Amino acid sequence: MNGQRLLNPHGDAPAEKLPLVWLIGGSDSGGGAGIQADLRTVTALGGHGCTVVTAITAQNSVKLNAVFAVTPQQLLAQLDTLDADLPPAAIKIGQLPDTSIALALANWLAHWLSKFRSRAAETPPVIWDPVIYASSGACLSELSSDSIRQLLQVVDILTPNLAELSWLSQADSIATAVNNEQALSQLKVLRQHFRGDILLKGGHSDDPLRCTDLWCSGPQSSLITAPRHNGEHNRGTGCTLASALATALALGFTKPDAVTIARAYLQQALRLSYPTGNGAGSLGVAGWPRQQTDFPLWQDVTAPLPLQLKFARLTQPIGLYPVVDDLQWLIRLLPLGVQTIQLRLKNKTAVELERQIQSAVELCRDYQIQLFINDHWQLAIKYQAFGVHLGQEDLADADLTAIADKGLRLGVSTHGYAELARVLPLQPSYIALGHIFPTNTKQMPSKPQGLKRLQHYVRLCATVPGVPTVAIGGIDERNIQAVVQTGVRGVAVVSAIVAAPQPEKALQQLQQYCHALQLPPGVERDGY
Numbered sequence: 001m002n003g004q005r006l007l008n009p010h011g012d013a014p015a016e017k018l019p020l021v022w023l024i025g026g027s028d029s030g031g032g033a034g035i036q037a038d039l040r041t042v043t044a045l046g047g048h049g050c051t052v053v054t055a056i057t058a059q060n061s062v063k064l065n066a067v068f069a070v071t072p073q074q075l076l077a078q079l080d081t082l083d084a085d086l087p088p089a090a091i092k093i094g095q096l097p098d099t100s101i102a103l104a105l106a107n108w109l110a111h112w113l114s115k116f117r118s119r120a121a122e123t124p125p126v127i128w129d130p131v132i133y134a135s136s137g138a139c140l141s142e143l144s145s146d147s148i149r150q151l152l153q154v155v156d157i158l159t160p161n162l163a164e165l166s167w168l169s170q171a172d173s174i175a176t177a178v179n180n181e182q183a184l185s186q187l188k189v190l191r192q193h194f195r196g197d198i199l200l201k202g203g204h205s206d207d208p209l210r211c212t213d214l215w216c217s218g219p220q221s222s223l224i225t226a227p228r229h230n231g232e233h234n235r236g237t238g239c240t241l242a243s244a245l246a247t248a249l250a251l252g253f254t255k256p257d258a259v260t261i262a263r264a265y266l267q268q269a270l271r272l273s274y275p276t277g278n279g280a281g282s283l284g285v286a287g288w289p290r291q292q293t294d295f296p297l298w299q300d301v302t303a304p305l306p307l308q309l310k311f312a313r314l315t316q317p318i319g320l321y322p323v324v325d326d327l328q329w330l331i332r333l334l335p336l337g338v339q340t341i342q343l344r345l346k347n348k349t350a351v352e353l354e355r356q357i358q359s360a361v362e363l364c365r366d367y368q369i370q371l372f373i374n375d376h377w378q379l380a381i382k383y384q385a386f387g388v389h390l391g392q393e394d395l396a397d398a399d400l401t402a403i404a405d406k407g408l409r410l411g412v413s414t415h416g417y418a419e420l421a422r423v424l425p426l427q428p429s430y431i432a433l434g435h436i437f438p439t440n441t442k443q444m445p446s447k448p449q450g451l452k453r454l455q456h457y458v459r460l461c462a463t464v465p466g467v468p469t470v471a472i473g474g475i476d477e478r479n480i481q482a483v484v485q486t487g488v489r490g491v492a493v494v495s496a497i498v499a500a501p502q503p504e505k506a507l508q509q510l511q512q513y514c515h516a517l518q519l520p521p522g523v524e525r526d527g528y
């Protein structure tokens with residue numbers, strides 16, 4: 001089973017226990033879509049697929065000749081059998097050929113999920129890709145509105161395309177883009193019956209250059225954009241996206257991260273697509289997506305980031321990067337040879353903030369140290385600090401144009417794939433990757449990333465020249481060597497220095513592990 005380790009660098013589970021993904025849908029005899037595409041995707045991303053066949057279709061790359069629905073009894077026998085031994089970490093539903101199958105599935109899932117709720121256990125996410133048409137145009141699903149409503153009660157994430165949105169919302173026309181008035185009003189109707197999240201796919205929109213999807217989760221909506229792939233071999237794109245999403249959720253990624261991974265996996269699969277028969281061919285199969293160019297751009301609908309800005313680059317390697325909460329720490333630590341430091345002032349009065357930031361800038365200028373001011377970008381600009389460090393939420397409020405125009409560097413926090421997909425195209429002066437290990441310094445809403453994910457993020461960022469990475473969160477003397485080995489260019493620490501019995505000594509010991517972060521002469525031309 002070691003091969004699985006190679007396929008999935010993210011799996012925290014031991015290789016012998018891959019997360020199970022139930023794939024409920026139709027068989028495509030041509031192998032391009034349906035259960036066949038789902039199984040390839042789950043395997044490629046490091047899960048194990050279990051199948052519940054809802055229909056047998058007779059298809060090739062050109063034509064759908066027949067659909068034979070299974071009976072409700074056959075469906076339930078598969079579900080009960082899997083339930084007895086192979087509990088899923090996520091469930092993906094695809095083709096449901098008729099109302100009797102949709103109702104049988106909705107009832108079975110409602111009963112099954114209620115058992116989790118009665119023992120206050122987390123339910124596995126259920127994703128429904130509501131396929132109605134094959135790419136040939138043939139109808140795959142004839143469902144009553146009542147069965148659709150019942151099914152929507154047990155679904156967490158719905159992945160319709162524009163035609164399926166129109167079908168689900170009983171509209172009489174199909175929207176031409178995911179974020180126009182028509183699509184938004186259809187989404188509003190759908191949301192009256194569906195409380196979960198929606199990934200509205202824009203593959204059939206009228207934009208010839210880009211493919212933009214809309215991710216609607218609670219009150220927030222984000223646009224996920226990738227260059228349009230214009231190749232003809234595109235069978236099973238919807239199935240592949242939804243089963244990649246289910247697998248990433250089964251592996252423990254958050255929903256936004258899972259959506260980002262799924263979209264990147266699909267882009268990679270389209271790039272590697274190949275002909276099969278005389279019609280549209282199949283999507284290519286490769287492992288975990290690694291190329292930055294396969295990753296989509298993630299933008300908040302209400303506050304897109306200004307991607308045309310150019311932020312100044314760092315002038316020295318980052319190295320060991322102390323993050324401290326008072327000017328006094330700078331006075332103690334600067335003589336010890338740090339190259340980069342952050343002043344992260346919390347709960348200070350306005351007068352004290354201004355005094356400390358002004359003094360810190362002057363002090364760091366004398367020592368020629370890269371000083372980043374956390375959050376207080378106006379004061380950082382006023383006193384011409386070397387740079388500003390901002391969190392994801394701060395990015396929407398800060399005047400990024402002023403930061404770039406005044407020549408300040410910008411460091412940005414990230415906590416996973418979706419945040420990286422949002423800020424990598426901004427090309428900040430560095431990207432922080434957190435939190436790697438459990439930390440007591442700050443209450444984190446997310447789970448620790450661990451070293452495997454860190455390694456993957458570092459490789460992804462390395463494909464964008466001039467944007468070095470910094471690891472942060474729970475890093476200390478016991479784990480810093482492993483962090484440095486992932487290829488990060490900086491290691492940010494708070495408590496390992498400021499809570500140490502002898503902070504100066506702790507800093508010097510940590511610095512010894514960071515020699516590898518000093519780049520050889522000449523490399524700095526590409527950015528630190």
Ligand SMILES: Cc1ncc(COP(=O)(O)OP(=O)(O)O)c(N)n1
Nearest residue numbers: 374389390391392413432470472492
């Ligand atoms: C190097 C580095 N990485 C991450 C953070 C966290 O910044 P932010 O998300 O703005 O949160 P607060 O620091 O304001 O709690 C950081 N400060 N430095």
Ligand SMILES: Cc1nc(C(=O)O)sc1CCOP(=O)(O)O
Nearest residue numbers: 434435439441473474493494495
């Ligand atoms: C301030 C901060 N930001 C984080 C992030 O992941 O964005 S983790 C973190 C705390 C880092 O402190 P320590 O080194 O004591 O664990």
